[in-house]
Amino acid sequence: MPERIETDLCVIGAGSGGLSVAAGAVQMGARVVLVEGGKMGGDCLNYGCVPSKSLIAASRHAHAMTTGAPFGVAPVVPEVDYAAAKDHVADVIAGIAPHDSQERFEGLGVRVIRAWGRFTSDRELEAGDALIRARRFVIATGSAPLVPPIPGVETVPVETNETIFELRERPEHLLVIGGGPIGMELAQAHLRLGSRVTVLEGDRALGRDDPDLSAIVLDRLRAEGVEIHEGATAAEIRGAAGAIEVVTREGDVHAGTHLLMAVGRKPNIGALNLDAAGIAHDRRGVTVDDGLRSSNRRVYAIGDVAGGLQFTHVAGYHAGIVVRSALFGLPSRAATAHLPWVTYTDPELAQVGLTEAEARARHGAALEVVGADYAENDRARAERLTRGRVKVMVVKGRPVGASIAGAQAGELIQIWALAIANGLKMKAVADMVAPYPTLGEVNKRAASAYFSPKLFDNAWVKRIVRLVQRF
Known part of the structure; x- marks a missing residue:
């Protein structure tokens, strides 16, 4: 006979989003069961963000050995030990793994079941030798790489x-x-x-x-x-x-x-038997409303499996939405306009909100596009990182999108994500005092570019200045 478990919340998937929900919910007093058939930490820790950025870091060190000539450092051909680079990747994963481990979550009070989950009804999930009946479920099973059926x-x-x-x-x-x-x-x-x-x-x-x-x-x-x-x-x-x-x-x-x-990537939903629980889905994943609820009102879906942006930080953001809704019954809706993403090439490429093309299609003549080049930044010159640009899309004085290509774009995009998330005006960024010399000054220069024509090319401003100087 299967073990029957009654719980407040059953989280399916121990990736970044599922772990955030489980940790938050159990520490707020909810009874939580966490179901995971694969590795704790999910894709991000084991196959995605962590290993890829670790390998990129190793490759950056190799590249630096070949590019020192402009700084007076003779380039050399690096001796790359590929296996040792992979050891570095494994070491980074091992260092983070305890934070996502079964032992840690059991220590928090979460019941962890290491098995694949399968719905048997609208309120019950089978996992290994357990049958779990929960007041609420959260599907956080993530996604897997897509291998298309190319002949051969x-x-x-x-x-x-x-x-x-x-x-x-x-x-x-x-x-x-x-x-x-x-x-x-x-x-x-x-x-x-x-x-x-x-x-x-x-x-x-x-x-x-x-x-x-x-x-x-x-x-x-x-x-x-x-x-x-x-x-x-x-x-x-x-x-x-x-x-x-x-x-x-x-x-x-x-x-x-x-x-x-x-x-x-493709959503990990094939083994969940969603139809038995009355959960609508398609090739993109579980169909959810803007509160991340599925067609079964007891079931939420977050992260990649919810069919939207597929990033670890989005799953973490979704986790907060679900905790507020499932635990406190508070209305909580997921938005996307303030969610950034970064491609960690060198140089990096970052985006938040609307691109220029999207902003033009949505706002038409109301759109103003301003920007600044890295070549205008003294720190970028000192580091010889002058190939890059910040572009900001502005409507009625507020940024609606920002695009950055260049060194540390992933760091620089954050100020625009903050501005968009909080409805700040361009003046808030322009008024910021950035330490000199930093790459961050390029954001301030981009914001200032919005005001420059209004100040320096304005005949009324010049008349006022001339009038004041008479006294």
Whole structure:
């Protein structure tokens, strides 16, 4: 007979969003059961953000050894130990893992069941030898890499972000299908660690971002040696391990030793038996309203599986929405306008709110676009990081979007995320006093650019100044 468990909240999935919900809820007095059939910490810790940024850090050190000439430091060819770089990745994961561990959450008072969950009714979930009946459920099962049915794909070894970090021997020539953030980050990292890299993208590389700013990133990657082919749709894959060929729809053939698939992700919902619980879903994931509730009002979905933006920090944001709603019964709605994202190439590419194209389509003539170049920033000059730009979309004095390409773009985008989240005006950023010399001054310069024409090209301002000077 299965063990029957009665609880207030059952969280399915121990990734970033699920862990946040479980930790918050149990510490506020709720009875919580956490169900996870895979690794604690989910994709972000084990296959995504943490390992990829760790590998990028290793590759940055290798690259720095080749680029010191402008600073008077003789470049040298680095001796890269690819296996040791992967040891670094594993060490970082191991250092973070205790925070996400079963032991920690059990210490908080969460009942952790290490099994895959499957709904048996609108209020019950089966997991291993347990049958869980809960007042509320939170589906936080995340997503998995998509491997499309390209003819021949089953005949060769295919790496995804879930397997590539396990490689111990450096790929001689890495073929990457997909020119989005995952593909471009891992392409540059492997190039800097000594691999030859070819990226095939069926549309435009980094296509979700502002094309003017993504061009800055792509130009840099091409200059370093990454071969990027846009408008190149993979039509056939052939060969064998160590000798793989990708044939494009246009008839071009690209040969390499390893193949990385980075064309997107699919929601982890196949094993949940959602229909038994009356939970509507489609290929994007669980269908939710703006309060993240599914068609079964007892069930919420957060993070990647909710069908929206697929980022760890979005899952964490969703967790807060659900905790307020499920535990306190407070109306709480998820928004997207203030959610930033970053591609961690070098230079970085960051976005919050609307891109210029989106803002023009929505606001028309009311839109003003201002910006500032890194080349105008003294710290960027000192660091020789002058290739970059901040672009801000403004409507009636308030930013509605910001795009940044350049060094530390992920850090610099945060002030615009703060401004948009709190409805601040451009004056709030312009009035900020930034320490000199910092890259952060480029944000202040962009904000000041909004006011400059109004001050310096305004005939009434000049008349007032001349009048005052008479006294």
